[in-house]
Amino acid sequence: MSPSWHEARRTTSGRPGRVPLLLVERGRVPDVVRTCLLSVNPRHTEPAPPFMHGSIAGPPGEVACRVQFELEVLLRTVIE
Secondary structure, three states: OOOOHHHHHHHHOOOOOOOOOOOOEOOEOOHHHHHHHHHHOOOEOOOOOOOOOOOOOOOOOOOOHHHHHHHHHHHOOEOO
């Protein structure tokens, strides 16, 4: 059974600056990760805080370029 976003959020609530480690697969972003990012990332028509940041950890080639691009799009705060 995979953890839900609500379970991940509970583990970090009340601890400012702490965020859950979100795991992706080599060739896709799991729905729970997509839901998590969309739920915490406010969308704006103009640049405005909070600005979202993310890091991808792992050896080169371990996460497909299309997955990296999808994560970049999910982290954007400006609606294009």
